[in-house]
Amino acid sequence: MKVGFDFGTTNSSIARIAENGEVELARFSFSGALTESFRSLLYLERLKTAGRSTIKSWAGPEGIECYLDADDKGRLIQSLKSFLSSRSLQTTEIFGRRFQLEELVANVIRDIRIAAEKQFGAPIRRAVVGRPVRFVGAENDGDDDFAVSRLKIALQKAGFEEVEFEFEPVAAAFYYESTLDHDEQILIGDFGGGTSDFSVLRVGPAARKTRHGQRAVLGNEGLPLAGDAFDAKIIRHLVSPALGAGSMLDSHGKMLPVPNWVYFKLERWHHLSFLRSRETLNMLQSVMTQAVESEKIKALLYLINHDLGFYLHRAVQKTKVGLSHNESAQFLFRDGDVELEAQVTRAEFESWIAEELAGVEQKVDSLLRKTGIHAKEIDRVFLTGGSSFVPAVRRIFETRFGEEKIRTGDEFTSVARGLAMRADS
Ligand SMILES: Nc1ncnc2c1ncn2[C@@H]1O[C@H](COP(=O)(O)OP(=O)(O)OP(=O)(O)O)[C@@H](O)[C@H]1O
Ligand SMILES: [Mg+2]
Incomplete structure (x- = not known):
């Protein structure tokens, strides 16, 4: 059996073509229900048994449950995919033990693979795996190749023996094509947690026949930012100032700003839990004693020490989703020394x-230029991925192509569905 596997920055899915020819998605249990999206996160705890200390990890829904149950929080790492292109992050220390990034990623992938094996009732060793056009943090093709090679190592460590990669938006196009009874020239926009990806293709039953199953991909573009970058801006405007960003400290009579790199890490889900290193905590303790507004640094230390990134993510997500549906939404985050409440309008957001929106516009325009295709020659625009719900993102396409050309759907599973179709072709 060859499956389609979408390892997403926020959510992952795995699918196969069942014997009846339909796509079957693996389902994962979470909070007493079943979900097709496996949160791509890893939770680690140090356990002391018989005087010996060991480190145990849980991925996805199980990781969330363990994290929520723990009085003394371990380490919860989100958006792991965003580290893949980073040459400076080869290994990281957690509870005094060094972990290779590939090993951490493999722990997430292994759990997804095993859960899917149970449901599909057969070993899963082969997959077509999605990849973004440009990985988060990648500046050139070399960085992307590096990220793919690490993802491949993680997949192998997780038990996959044969993997092929496909661009995520091209996979989404396979899915979209399956809904068509005629040929179209289409533009795909896949807006996820980490990356925004675009492809222009000719798809449809006749087009497919002339290409012997191959898709006519006319061009791809990628922007290494998406939902996580939107979240970063919510943190920057609503959270960081209350935790001391931009405030001053008194260093032996000299007024200095509180180091701002801490807040850059606070804004990024994949960096947040790594602020909890002895070095950073010691530095912040000493900043707190000198800070003009020391209670803000105290609240920051509380958030880092208690690994509250997951709760913060949940609060930000709630506000962002609210703003996709309403003109204004509340932001509410309350925990220990941290209490934040604000009303945000869609216009502010x-x-x-x-x-980021300007970056999307630029990429869409550059893709059209590169392919030599005029907006009016695009028959349909298919928008997918969780961040395609953001009204301002949709507007970019409505303005360029006209509202009537926009199609949406299966925002969280279109890529995995398309990868499964590609694996089966
Ligand atoms: N209703 C909504 N409004 C705005 N954003 C949303 C909404 N629902 C989900 N999101 C955002 O969508 C993102 C997750 O989307 P998705 O699952 O498609 O990403 P992913 O596949 O994990 O990431 P990537 O493809 O970049 O690796 C998150 O940033 C999440 O906050
Ligand atoms: Mg995705």
């Missing part, structure tokens, strides 16, 4: 993410 859109002004915070203006730079």
Whole structure:
């Protein structure tokens, strides 16, 4: 059996083509229900048994449950995929033990694979795996190749023996094509947690026949930012100032700003839990004694020490989803020394993410230029991925192509579905 596997920055899915020819998605139990999206996170705890200390990890829904149950929080790492291109992060120390990044990623992938094996009732060793056009943090093709090679190592460590990669938006196009009874020239926009990816293709039953099953991909573009970058801006405007960003400290009579790199890490889900290193905590303790607004640094230390990234993510997510459906939404985050409440309007949020939106516009325009295709020659635009719900993202396409050309759907599973179809072709 060859499956389609979408290892997402926020959510992962795995699918196969069942004997009846339909796509079957693996389902994972979470909070007494079943979900097709496996949160791509890893939770680690140090356990003391018989005087010996060991480190245990749980991925996805199980990881969330263990994290939520723990009085004394371990380490919860989110958006692991965003580290793949980083040459400076080869290994990391957690509870005094060095872990290779590939090993951490493999722990997540292994759990997904095993859960899917149970459901599909057969060993899973072969897969078509999605990849973004440009990985988070990648500046050139070399960085992307490096990220793919690490993802491949993680997949092998997790028990996959034969893997092929496919661009995530091309996979989404396979899925979209399966809904068509005629040929179309389409543009795909896949907006996830880490990356925004675009492809222009000719798809449809006749087009497929002339290409012997091959897809006519006319061009791809990728932007290494998406939902996580939107979240970063919410943190920057609503959270960081209350935790001391931009405030001053008194160092022996000299006024200095509180180091701002801490807040850059706070904004990024994949960096947040790594702030909890002895070095950073010691530095922040000493900043707290000198800070003009020391209670803000105290609240920051509380958040880092108690590994509250997951709760923060949940609060940000709630606000962001609220803003996709309403003109304003509340932001509420309360825990220990941290208490934050604010009302945000959609217009404010859109002004915070203006730079990211401009980046999307640029990539879409450059893809059209590169392929020599005019907007009016695009028959349909298929938007997918969780961040395609953001109204300002949709508007970019409505303005360029016209509202009537936009199609949406299966935001969280279209890529895995398309990968399964590709694996079966
Ligand atoms: N209703 C919504 N409004 C705005 N954003 C949303 C909504 N629902 C989900 N998101 C965002 O979508 C992102 C997750 O989408 P998705 O699952 O498609 O990403 P992914 O496949 O894990 O990431 P990637 O493809 O970048 O690796 C998150 O940033 C999440 O906050
Ligand atoms: Mg995705």
